[in-house]
Amino acid sequence: MPFQRPKRRSPERGPQSNSRPARPGRPGARSNQAPARGPRHDSAGRPTGAPSRGPRHDPAGSPTGAPTPAGAPRRRAFVHQPTVDMSRPLFAVQTQPGVGQLLLAEINATLQKPMLVAQRHVTQKDDMLLFHTDTNSKELFNLRAAEDLFVVAARAFNIAPDQGGLKQIHASVKNSMLVPTALRVFTLNGGRTPKITTFRVVTRVTGKQDFARKAVGIAVADAVRDSWPGRWKLVEEEADVEVWVTLFGSEIIVAIRLSTGGMRHRINRIVDRPAALRPAIAAAMVRLSNPQPNDVFLDAMAGTGTIIAERAAVGPFERLIAGDKSREAVKALSRNLASVGGDLAIRRLDATDLPFQPGEINKLVTNLPFGKQVNNIDELHQLYSGVCAEWARIVAPGGMIVALAAEIDVLREKINATPELRVRGTFPIAVLGQTATIVQLERRRM
Numbered sequence: 001m002p003f004q005r006p007k008r009r010s011p012e013r014g015p016q017s018n019s020r021p022a023r024p025g026r027p028g029a030r031s032n033q034a035p036a037r038g039p040r041h042d043s044a045g046r047p048t049g050a051p052s053r054g055p056r057h058d059p060a061g062s063p064t065g066a067p068t069p070a071g072a073p074r075r076r077a078f079v080h081q082p083t084v085d086m087s088r089p090l091f092a093v094q095t096q097p098g099v100g101q102l103l104l105a106e107i108n109a110t111l112q113k114p115m116l117v118a119q120r121h122v123t124q125k126d127d128m129l130l131f132h133t134d135t136n137s138k139e140l141f142n143l144r145a146a147e148d149l150f151v152v153a154a155r156a157f158n159i160a161p162d163q164g165g166l167k168q169i170h171a172s173v174k175n176s177m178l179v180p181t182a183l184r185v186f187t188l189n190g191g192r193t194p195k196i197t198t199f200r201v202v203t204r205v206t207g208k209q210d211f212a213r214k215a216v217g218i219a220v221a222d223a224v225r226d227s228w229p230g231r232w233k234l235v236e237e238e239a240d241v242e243v244w245v246t247l248f249g250s251e252i253i254v255a256i257r258l259s260t261g262g263m264r265h266r267i268n269r270i271v272d273r274p275a276a277l278r279p280a281i282a283a284a285m286v287r288l289s290n291p292q293p294n295d296v297f298l299d300a301m302a303g304t305g306t307i308i309a310e311r312a313a314v315g316p317f318e319r320l321i322a323g324d325k326s327r328e329a330v331k332a333l334s335r336n337l338a339s340v341g342g343d344l345a346i347r348r349l350d351a352t353d354l355p356f357q358p359g360e361i362n363k364l365v366t367n368l369p370f371g372k373q374v375n376n377i378d379e380l381h382q383l384y385s386g387v388c389a390e391w392a393r394i395v396a397p398g399g400m401i402v403a404l405a406a407e408i409d410v411l412r413e414k415i416n417a418t419p420e421l422r423v424r425g426t427f428p429i430a431v432l433g434q435t436a437t438i439v440q441l442e443r444r445r446m
Contacts, residue, residue: 088132089185090117090152090178092255095145095280098429100127102284102438103145110143111135120248122204124430128246130155130253137185137258144283144310147264150244150255153182159250161209166219169247173223173254183229186256192240196231199224200239202257207249220245220254267309268339271332276303277367281404281429281438282310288425288440289363289400294318297363298394300351303329305336307365312340321361323349352386359396370406370434380407384414392420392443400424401441408437420444 095103100119107114112134120128130152133140140149156172159165187193201224203217220243225232242257267279286307289297293316299307302322312320320343322333333346349355351366369383384407391401401421405411408426415421425440 088134089137089181090130090132090155091137091140092128092130092150092152092253093140093143093146094126094128094148094150095284096147096278096429096431097121097124097127098427099145099280099284100129102287102427103127103143103280104129106143106145106284106287107131107133111140120246120251120253122206122246122248124433125204128253137189141259141263144313145280145287147259147278147280148257149259149263150257151182151185152253152255153179153243154254155252157251159247159252161207161250163211165209166211166215169216169219169252170223170226172252173220174227176254179228182256186241186258189258191256191258193230194240196233197241198233198235198239199241199243200235200237201243201245203245203247205247207247209247216245216247216252267304267306268336269304269306270335270338271304273304273329273332275370275432277306277404278431279306279310281431282306282367283314284427285365285367285402285404285438286310286314288402288427288438289365291315291317291363295363296361297321297365298356298361299323299364299366300349300354301325301366301368302333303367305333307367308333308337308344309340311365312337312342312344317342319343319345321345321347323347323351325350352383352390354390354394356394358393359399361394362396362399363401364391364395364399365402366404368403368405368411370436377410380410381414384411385417388414388418388421391441392418395443397443397445399443401443403439403441404429404431404436405439406431406434406436408439411437411439415439415441420446 093103093107100121104116104119107129113132114135115132117130117132120130122128126147137151140146143149154173154176155178156168156176159168159172183193199221201217201221203213203220205213205216221234224243225234244255244257246253264278264280269276289295289311291311291314295311295317296319297308297311297317298321300321300323302308302324305322308320308322311317320340322337322344323346324330324333325348327348330346330348337344337346368387384405388411395401403411415423420443422442422444423439424442427438427440429436429438
């Protein structure tokens, strides 16, 4: 089922009278029923308990009681916590930059009743997706294009860029209605919340603020200790709970990490090599090849075998072929892929002169050498010309080719010069801080 965007709902406005909605804090406002959300007020309009939406602000956006500097611009600086669906946890997943849209397609195809809530991007670091789903949370660890899984404990908007924003962050975390659900999901997935729970805070900040990134983490840590159920102790390492905080300009997302490093580094590389491909990227590429049980699947530049390992993990296949020009790489492949079952061949191969019959391969996925791995641009042009010619020869008509390349303009030139190949899609991503592109090709039916 495709993502269903949540219906836009107005936030609750406090007690409702028989005639018209009452304003929060309005003296004399009456109600025949208790409010669904928001603080109760006494007859003078003062909250009787802790506020649920952060500190009060005057019309200029300054906290009540704080002087407004002369000439200060008028702005809305109040904290807005979005209306949330309390019947289902709010999950977040992170992946490599640019892979988010491919992860979105995987979520859309594999989860039950997925509902996209937000899509965010941390430049050169991560793509983040927030969503609801009816799928059991334990099954979310099977998302192969994801690197980390979280459950959201707090989310708020309109965080001011000045020092008042830190108070808003503290209030939004302290009063978040998502905390009990997030902690429940954490414990259901094997997390520990002992009598004294240790926690560490991981903080990332985008945009321009008058406060330091560290101050954001301190504000969140203080809110956790002040208000979350139980006793919480802040530590630097080896914590029971990891709280990840991302401030996207004026929006803050606070999430409890459900995954460990094993999710992002799930391929057991006995032999590692420089610039080895991240499993999440390899998984996204494999998915673009449309895996089928009759696949004769080739990676002739297999390196450490990440792409082959991901294809083996996806499901049934007819045959897997892993190769590389380097003898050292072939030895590494033999060790790294020793646990892969089924028909697997590991061979020394030259990607520009492959020993296969025309049309013998129906799926080809590979990570092309980046410019830094090739001595000069002339060699790169020669390499890309050779691989495109071989793809056109050995891949069966209708077969899929997925390649990762840094020098996309050079690859496009060679593809355009090969009439048997047709581009189906391009997906810009970042690999170790370097811009690259995943290209999805189809062998034309001539």
